[in-house]
Amino acid sequence: MTDATNERPDQQDTDERPELIDPIAELPGHDLTQSRVAIFGHPIHAMSVAFPVALTFCGFGADLLYWFTGEAFWARAALWAIGTGFIFGMFSGFSGTAEILFVPGIRARAPAWTHFIIAVVALALMGANWGHRLSGYESAVLPWGITLSAISVFMVMVTGWHGGKLVFDYNLGTARGSSDSSGS
Numbered sequence: 001m002t003d004a005t006n007e008r009p010d011q012q013d014t015d016e017r018p019e020l021i022d023p024i025a026e027l028p029g030h031d032l033t034q035s036r037v038a039i040f041g042h043p044i045h046a047m048s049v050a051f052p053v054a055l056t057f058c059g060f061g062a063d064l065l066y067w068f069t070g071e072a073f074w075a076r077a078a079l080w081a082i083g084t085g086f087i088f089g090m091f092s093g094f095s096g097t098a099e100i101l102f103v104p105g106i107r108a109r110a111p112a113w114t115h116f117i118i119a120v121v122a123l124a125l126m127g128a129n130w131g132h133r134l135s136g137y138e139s140a141v142l143p144w145g146i147t148l149s150a151i152s153v154f155m156v157m158v159t160g161w162h163g164g165k166l167v168f169d170y171n172l173g174t175a176r177g178s179s180d181s182s183g184s
């Protein structure tokens, strides 16, 4: 014999609740997340981002060494590290932008656009840091050059960390995009 009063109220609710549909997951191509800007399947963006990250760190390191030693060599090293970091950063930014524009499953995800905005702020800082030094690389270091370098290091760390989330949490750039990964 079954007794209706023994049924938990929340159990009854669950059974009657309509199935929730994620409107983003309904978009055509939502599960197509594999990189299209790649060499033999290896995404160019993932391969190139290591350079701007490392060079931005090197620039800050050279600024610190200039501050401690006063040797012009370190100010010149910072100029080159920051300049090449910015140029490589723009290159990897273009490859990332191409992924967003051409891969429907990447374009559909909000976190990809969040990453784009964070990365553009980082690139703007890196460019400003380089431009600031072009009219006198030694006098530019203290105080504003080293300040811009410290903020740039923070921003490339945030950008890189967030880019890693896109790949490892949301599977973007891989062939394993899943319909439960549409968060922000």
Ligand code: HEM
Pocket (backbone or CB within 6 Å): 035, 043, 044, 045, 046, 049, 052, 053, 089, 092, 093, 094, 095, 096, 097, 098, 099, 100, 106, 112, 115, 116, 119, 120, 122, 123, 156, 159, 160, 161, 162, 163, 164, 165, 166, 167, 172, 173
């Ligand atoms: C400016 C525009 C940018 C866009 C639109 C963009 C977009 C993306 C996308 C879609 C991914 C997922 C993987 C893929 O599809 O290749 C990704 C990954 C990543 N991004 Fe960006 N990105 C940009 C700039 C940058 C910059 C400037 C950096 C670092 C300085 C960066 C760091 C990363 C990292 C570390 C990953 C993870 C790579 C991996 O572990 O495989 N991104 N980005």
